[in-house]
Amino acid sequence: MKALLKYTSLALVILTTTVIQYSFLPHFTVMGIAPNILFILFFTFVFFESNASYFDAILTTFTIGFFIDIFSQFYFGSTIFFLFVLLFLVKTMMHFLQERQEKYFLIYFIALFVTTFTLYSAILDFTTTKSLLIDLLCNTILAIVVFLIYQFLNIRNPKQLRLFS
Amino acid sequence: MNAFLKKKNLRLPLPQANRQFSLISWRNIVIGFIIALFIFGFLYLFEAPVKNTFYTITSPFSQILWQTGQGSSGFLSSFWKARSLTQENNNLKQENQQLLSNITVLSEALRQDQAIKQVIQNTQSSNFKLILAENIGIDLANDFLLINKGSSDGISENMPVISSTKALYGKISKVYKNFSQVMLISSKQSVVDAKIQNADITKTPILGAVKGSGNSLLYLDLVALDAQINTQDVLITSGQEGIFPKNLLIGRISSVDKNDLKPFQTASILPLSNIGQTDNVFIITNYKK
Missing domain, CATH: 2.40.10.350 (Rod shape-determining protein MreC, domain 2)
Structure with a gap:
């Protein structure tokens, strides 16, 4: 019952984010670029929930990729596949950086976010260099804000925001 | 070494564990691959109904959010400019586009055959059979728009999509039962x-x-x-x-x-x-x- 509630709420959060991403945020653009909150949600989950089970990580990645694919004009499943590649990449990098994570947490977060977002934009959005820079800047700032909020709430109540603990 | 271990009834835990781990991993990989293949195959085959169902469920919320976003973006811009100025600017833009459209039609008609051509042109332009559709969502990264009219409304691929002032938006690129995807002219594929x-x-x-x-x-x-x-x-x-x-x-x-x-x-x-x-x-x- 608890698990069902957990996965249903997770699916609802992703669904709401998807609708906001494609129907609300396009009205708030900077040089034609809107923040990619779905990707930020994916990355934040993968980064903070590094101890979550593989099943949870796979399920979250699949759900986010599925909703992105719904609005995408590419083959259905291409975003899911690519997000799995990024999940593997982030998990691998997190594994190697684990020892020093506490010390340079934000720096690791930014570095990993920039790397994965660049890959994502270049491959799935075919973004050019100029717009990629604006896109990257806009999304990194928003991701840092999410990072700080997440960390602040986590310090105050470590169990509150964790989706999988 | 092996004889010694056998004598002491000991085992070689690490290689054995590794072998077992590797066997389990391979089995998991194969199972995972089959499941992935099944899911991707399912998604590929049932792409249109899955998307259509999703759009049907979310379209009421999408429309509300679209209108809220539109209102909010106008509201936010009014912090920088007076609200009346934004409204006036929008009206002028619309009027300007309408005038441009008229000038275009008139110039073209004049160039070809003055008055007669002008009449033909006006008749031609009013002969379009138009279907009104509402915007539901937009993929800004790839310049694709989602509208709430589909094959059941008589929409088919490659139909032109325009504004009320005859400005071109793009063409229909994919049609579902109740929804369609519009490839905007700003898309890299256009x-x-x-x-x-x-x-x-x-x-x-x-x-x-x-x-x-x-x-x-x-x-x-x-x-x-x-x-x-x-x-x-x-x-x-x-x-x-x-x-x-x-x-x-x-x-x-x-x-x-x-x-x-x-x-x-x-x-x-x-x-x-x-x-x-x-x-x-x-x-x-x-x-x-």
């Missing part, structure tokens, strides 16, 4: 045959191709080097590719890039259609060259 409407009607129009460069941006390509392009020139569809009717507004030239080392000159375009500022689009259902 190419539209266009011409520059000269104010001087005795001059031959300059032909070129309007290509999308993503993020709602356009550029003009394949224009002969000796052609004279000026900023603020208005671009309209030439109708040569057979998908779009001629004389639909595309945009204005914002800057020209002329280089003798390149075979053609290019120009940046400021689109006349802003998808973020409208709820509705029109689909021309009866245009066939």
Whole structure:
């Protein structure tokens, strides 16, 4: 019952984010670029929930990729596949950086976010260099804000925001 | 070594564990691969009904959010400019586009055959059978729009999508039962045959191709080097590719890039259609060259 509630709420959060991403945020653009909150949600989950089970990580990645694919004009499943590649990449990098994570947490977060977002934009959005820079800047700032909020709430109540603990 | 272990009834834990781990891993990989193949196959086969169902469920929320976003963005911009100014500016823009559309039609008619052609042109333009559709969502990264009309409303692929002021948005790229995807002219996959409407009607129009460069941006390509392009020139569809009717507004030239080392000159375009500022689009259902 608890698990069902957990996965249903997770699916609802992703669904709401998807609708906001494609129907609300396009009205708030900077040089034609809107923040990619779905990707930020994916990355934040993968980064903070590094101890979550593989099943949870796979399920979250699949759900986010599925909703992105719904609005995408590419083959259905291409975003899911690519997000799995990024999940593997982030998990691998997190594994190697684990020892020093506490010390340079934000720096690791930014570095990993920039790397994965660049890959994502270049491959799935075919973004050019100029717009990629604006896109990257806009999304990194928003991701840092999410990072700080997440960390602040986590310090105050470590169990509150964790989706999988 | 092995004899010693056997004698002491000991085992070699690490290699054995590794072997077992590797066996389990391979089995998991194969199972995972089969499951993935099954899921991707399912998604590929049932893409249209899955998407249509999803759009049907989310479209009421999407429409509310679209309208809220539109209102909020206008509200936010009023912090920078007075609200009345924004409204007035929008009205003037719309009026300006309407006038541009009229000028285009009139100029074209005059160039060909003065008054008679003008009447024919007006008749032609009013002969379009239009379907009104509401915007539901937009994929800004790839310049694709989602509208709430589909095959059940008589929509089919490659139908032109325009604004109320006859500014071109794009064409229908994918059709579902109740929804359709519109490839905007700013999409990187979009190419539209266009011409520059000269104010001087005795001059031959300059032909070129309007290509999308993503993020709602356009550029003009394949224009002969000796052609004279000026900023603020208005671009309209030439109708040569057979998908779009001629004389639909595309945009204005914002800057020209002329280089003798390149075979053609290019120009940046400021689109006349802003998808973020409208709820509705029109689909021309009866245009066939």
